[in-house]
Amino acid sequence: xxxxxxxxxxxxxxxxxxxxxxxxxxxxxxxxxxxxxxxxxxxxxxxxxxxxxxxxxxxxxxxxxxxxxxxxxxxxxxxxxxxxxxxxxxxxxxxxxxxxxxxxxxxxxxxxxxxxxxxxxxxxxxxxxxxxxxxxxxxxxxxxxxxxxxxxxxxxxxxxxxxxxxxxxxxxxxxxxxxxxxxxxxxxxxxxxxxxxxxxxxxxxxxxxxxxxxxxxxxxxxxxxxxxxxxxxxxxxxxxxxxxxxxxxxxxxxxxxxxxxxxxxxxxxxxxxxxxxxxxxxxxxxxxxxxxxxxxxxxxxxxxxxxxxxxxxxxxxxxxxxxxxxxxxxxxxxxxxxxxxxxxxxxxxxxxxxxxxxxxxxxxxxxxxxxxxxxxxxxxxxxxxxxxxxxxxxxxxxxxxxxxxxxxxxxxxxxxxxxxxxxx
Amino acid sequence: xxxxxxxxxxxxxxxxxxxxxxxxxxxxxxxxxxxxxxxxxxxxxxxxxxxxxxxxxxxxxxxxxxxxxxxxxxxxxxxxxxxxxxxxxxxxxxxxxxxxxxxxxxxxxxxxxxxxxxxxxxxxxxxxxxxxxxxxxxxxxxxxxxxxxxxxxxxxxxxxxxxxxxxxxxxxxxxxxxxxxxxxxxxxxxxxxxxxxxxxxxxxxxxxxxxxxxxxxxxxxxxxxxxxxxxxxxxxxxxxxxxxxxxxxxxxxxxxxxxxxxxxxxxxxxxxxxxxxxxxxxxxxxxxxxxxxxxxxxxxxxxxxxxxxxxxxxxxxxxxxxxxxxxxxxxxxxxxxxxxxxxxxxxxxxxxxxxxxxxxxxxxxxxxxxxxxxxxxxxxxxxxxxxxxxxxxxxxxxxxxxxxxxxxxxxxxxxxxxxxxxxxxxxxxxxxxxxxxxxxxxxxxxxxxxxxxxxxxxxxxxxxxxxx
Numbered sequence: 041x042x043x044x045x046x047x048x049x050x051x052x053x054x055x056x057x058x059x060x061x062x063x064x065x066x067x068x069x070x071x072x073x074x075x076x077x078x079x080x081x082x083x084x085x086x087x088x089x090x091x092x093x094x095x096x097x098x099x100x101x102x103x104x105x106x107x108x109x110x111x112x113x114x115x116x117x118x119x120x121x122x123x124x125x126x127x128x129x130x131x132x133x134x135x136x137x138x139x140x141x142x143x144x145x146x147x148x149x150x151x152x153x154x155x156x157x158x159x160x161x162x163x164x165x166x167x168x169x170x171x172x173x174x175x176x177x178x179x180x181x182x183x184x185x186x187x188x189x190x191x192x193x194x195x196x197x198x199x200x201x202x203x204x205x206x207x208x209x210x211x212x213x214x215x216x217x218x219x220x221x222x223x224x225x226x227x228x229x230x231x232x233x234x235x236x237x238x239x240x241x242x243x244x245x246x247x248x249x250x251x252x253x254x255x256x257x258x259x260x261x262x263x264x265x266x267x268x269x270x271x272x273x274x275x276x277x278x279x280x281x282x283x284x285x286x287x288x289x290x291x292x293x294x295x296x297x298x299x300x301x302x303x304x305x306x307x308x309x310x311x312x313x314x315x316x317x318x319x320x321x322x323x324x325x326x327x328x329x330x331x332x333x334x335x336x337x338x339x340x341x342x343x344x345x346x347x348x349x350x351x352x353x354x355x356x357x358x359x360x361x362x363x364x365x366x367x368x369x370x371x372x373x374x375x376x377x378x379x380x381x382x383x384x385x386x387x388x389x390x391x392x393x394x395x396x397x398x399x400x401x402x403x404x405x406x407x408x409x410x411x412x413x414x415x416x417x418x419x420x421x422x423x424x425x426x427x428x429x430x431x432x433x434x435x436x437x438x439x440x441x442x443x444x445x446x447x448x449x450x451x452x453x454x455x456x457x458x459x460x461x462x463x464x
Numbered sequence: 465x466x467x468x469x470x471x472x473x474x475x476x477x478x479x480x481x482x483x484x485x486x487x488x489x490x491x492x493x494x495x496x497x498x499x500x501x502x503x504x505x506x507x508x509x510x511x512x513x514x515x516x517x518x519x520x521x522x523x524x525x526x527x528x529x530x531x532x533x534x535x536x537x538x539x540x541x542x543x544x545x546x547x548x549x550x551x552x553x554x555x556x557x558x559x560x561x562x563x564x565x566x567x568x569x570x571x572x573x574x575x576x577x578x579x580x581x582x583x584x585x586x587x588x589x590x591x592x593x594x595x596x597x598x599x600x601x602x603x604x605x606x607x608x609x610x611x612x613x614x615x616x617x618x619x620x621x622x623x624x625x626x627x628x629x630x631x632x633x634x635x636x637x638x639x640x641x642x643x644x645x646x647x648x649x650x651x652x653x654x655x656x657x658x659x660x661x662x663x664x665x666x667x668x669x670x671x672x673x674x675x676x677x678x679x680x681x682x683x684x685x686x687x688x689x690x691x692x693x694x695x696x697x698x699x700x701x702x703x704x705x706x707x708x709x710x711x712x713x714x715x716x717x718x719x720x721x722x723x724x725x726x727x728x729x730x731x732x733x734x735x736x737x738x739x740x741x742x743x744x745x746x747x748x749x750x751x752x753x754x755x756x757x758x759x760x761x762x763x764x765x766x767x768x769x770x771x772x773x774x775x776x777x778x779x780x781x782x783x784x785x786x787x788x789x790x791x792x793x794x795x796x797x798x799x800x801x802x803x804x805x806x807x808x809x810x811x812x813x814x815x816x817x818x819x820x821x822x823x824x825x826x827x828x829x830x831x832x833x834x835x836x837x838x839x840x841x842x843x844x845x846x847x848x849x850x851x852x853x854x855x856x857x858x859x860x861x862x863x864x865x866x867x868x869x870x871x872x873x874x875x876x877x878x879x880x881x882x883x884x885x886x887x888x889x890x891x892x893x894x895x896x897x898x899x900x901x902x903x904x905x906x907x908x909x910x911x912x913x914x915x916x917x918x919x920x921x922x923x924x925x926x927x928x929x930x931x932x
Contacts, residue, residue, distance in 0.1 A: 051799070054799040054800075055796075055799060057497070057499060057795055057800075057801050058495055058496070058497050058498075058499075059497050059539065059600070059795075060496075060497055060537055060538055060539040060600065060603050060604075061600075061602065061603060063537055063539075063603040064579075064581075064602040064603045073511075073555075073557035073558055073560070073577070074484075074489075074492075074511075074555075074557075075489075075492040075493055075538065075555075076484075076488065076489045076492040080492075081491075081492035084491055084492055084494070084495065085488060085491060085492065088491050093491075094487060094488065094491065097488060099486055099488040099489075100488050103488055103489075118791060118792030118795055119792065119795045119796055120792075120796055
């Protein structure tokens with residue numbers, strides 16, 4: 041099961057009994073009601089490609105791209121088909137034949153050279169005004185048509201990435217509990233939302249945990265892996281497993297569930313030999329920041345000061361079904377005094393962001409987003425909390441376009457705020 | 465037959481975005497949920513959004529003699545939606561509106577693409593429900609439910625789809641639209657044509673609107689699990705429950721193979737040494753439920769069952785987890801899961817259970833047996849691998865013998881899955897030549913060009929079999 045080649049996954053494809061249960065939960069199927077968009081259809085297409093019944097046409101490649109990888113089908117599959125593996129293998133087959141989708145090719149070129157990537161992002165943070173104009177919601181829209189439509193609203197890149205100013209060791213600001221964690225903020229919390237990374241580090245330090253931020257860090261490789269470039273991701277895996285294996289720590293903490301999944305599930309799967317062993321050891325201690333707080337009893341209500349307001353929580357696919365973390369953030373949020381919490385009707389329904397998906401399949405992404413925005417609207421929440429920066433981008437854009445004033449915050453920023461209120 | 469002209473005509477009439485013609489997309493409509501039946505590619509998939517568009521498609525298809533296969537969610541287990549003769553798959557999934565909920569008259573009116581569970585979710589606030597609950601309720605459409613006459617776990621007390629369909633709008637093979645039945649409980653105006661279309665498997669017309677009867681949600685319910693050291697004792701308990709004038713809402717059985725497989729999968733503490741367990745639920749007004757609970761307990765114990773009664777909803781869910789997991793757990797064992805639904809009169813359940821066990825041994829195939837013991841509708845589930853030709857041969861012989869046995873015991877080939885493609889070959893054994901000939905006369909009268917779901921159980925191009 042460690043292969044991401046269709047030929048090695050024939051048995052897994054056969055395990056799909058075509059019952060169609062995936063239709064009940066697939067956001068794209070719910071939006072379009074078309075069989076090629078649901079897991080059952082894609083598994084049939086993958087079988088057709090594998091058997092040579094059909095060539096790996098551009099249309100097939102596009103159909104494989106049209107998946108949110110939200111894992112809802114897998115969670116609902118009576119036969120336990122590992123659709124997460126199958127969709128990556130199917131995309132990998134298409135990539136082998138046709139290359140990555142154009143948009144991702146640029147990203148891949150940069151990922152191949154991590155230092156150039158860092159330089160580019162830093163420069164982009166400075167010159168983004170040439171390409172983007174600010175919009176009232178606080179984000180920005182393209183001044184002209186790029187890879188994205190002019191109507192899209194993006195967050196602004198941070199003037200200074202987190203890793204440019206973060207110390208390598210952040211000492212506990214309260215009594216040390218004898219705990220050390222390694223911290224991997226990931227690209228979005230580095231370049232776009234440094235406040236998330238900063239909040240996580242400060243929160244942990246304020247709870248008596250020492251935070252280590254080893255360098256050089258780089259992209260985890262998941263953006264290209266998810267779209268079928270397994271080899272390029274393996275290069276990132278090798279570097280990052282080497283880096284973090286050298287850190288003496290109780291846990292490897294992430295604030296991005298997709299990065300978290302890379303360490304938790306996929307690095308051990310793509311590596312071999314001694315590196316695989318190291319990856320497995322790292323996987324055992326990889327955890328989302330909210331999971332870490334729960335496991336180490338650092339989430340008791342008396343730790344938090346009041347944060348008044350009306351809140352709701354969007355459960356990110358890759359945190360919820362990907363890392364198995366859904367109760368922890370809720371328990372923490374509900375422990376904060378004066379925060380009035382109203383759950384979404386479907387908290388774990390995908391928001392349609394799904395990383396590059398929102399660029400590659402923009403119309404489908406919008407179709408999936410719209411019920412999510414309606415769900416948020418009915419809660420009357422002023423703040424939407426979530427544990428994923430990609431969801432945050434998507435939700436912020438959806439709320440702004442729908443004219444809702446609600447803001448979107450990473451759970452850890454909310455908790456850091458509650459912690460500060462306690463101190464002051 | 466000129467498919468390309470028909471498809472061009474449909475694209476012109478409905479618009480390009482409602483028609484799929486790329487091979488990549490057609491492949492995704494070449495199958496349904498049925499194992500062990502060959503798939504087939506259509507030339508186009510058409511997704512109409514209203515009755516008028518269905519009429520246009522049917523008229524164009526008729527003009528060019530092109531087959532049309534109505535399709536819902538494709539969850540049927542009879543091969544009923546496989547486009548065996550090529551042509552047009554008519555996906556009714558975009559007609560998915562609940563048109564009316566009339567709680568005063570206990571009636572709902574829906575389009576065919578409405579999912580069974582979605583209807584019940586919408587009904588919940590009114591305190592009413594639509595009882596038929598096939599295993600695929602979370603995905604299967606009402607149109608498909610009606611066309612296949614779906615059953616479910618509540619058949620024993622509440623009946624099946626045909627007992628709840630009161631009215632239909634149907635597009636006939638010539639494009640005429642007929643409205644049959646209606647909102648009234650009593651209605652004797654000519655032939656009962658509603659019943660003709662329920663279970664017609666898409667061979668007589670395209671169902672475009674459905675009026676169903678609803679029931680008030682029962683105020684109380686009670687579930688229990690009884691463990692048996694003997695399969696026959698469990699079967700006898702089923703008959704004896706009915707004899708004691710209790711009709712449970714559900715009365716399900718799991719055999720030893722199923723129990724062990726579920727326990728391996730869920731680890732919920734099922735008795736792996738048991739030969740069978742029965743799951744029983746009674747519902748209704750509180751007093752009735754309390755009384756029936758005691759009757760059920762004493763009958764189950766009389767037959768040697770060890771009874772555990774669920775205290776509260778949480779324990780109820782735990783008990784039912786085993787039943788819900790039956791098919792999923794079995795399906796994980798082998799790549800191919802052949803799920804049958806031969807049904808016998810409920811007094812014969814014991815003999816059928818024993819017969820299935822013997823047939824499994826005789827042909828050396830692994831059969832997990834579970835199902836709706838209370839209404840005689842068992843689901844012997846053969847676990848196999850379609851790539852193993854030698855084993856498949858034995859599987860086919862075992863299935864045939866299961867059918868023979870069901871008929872011998874006064875039962876039927878199919879309780880709730882339908883005939884479609886999968887059991888087409890066996891149909892004459894049940895209906896006789898005259899019965900099948902009558903069905904073909906009806907088919908010919910309503911669809912003389914044979915364009916509606918051709919090649920299925922009433923196959924006008926396959927005359928030899930009926931002995932005509």
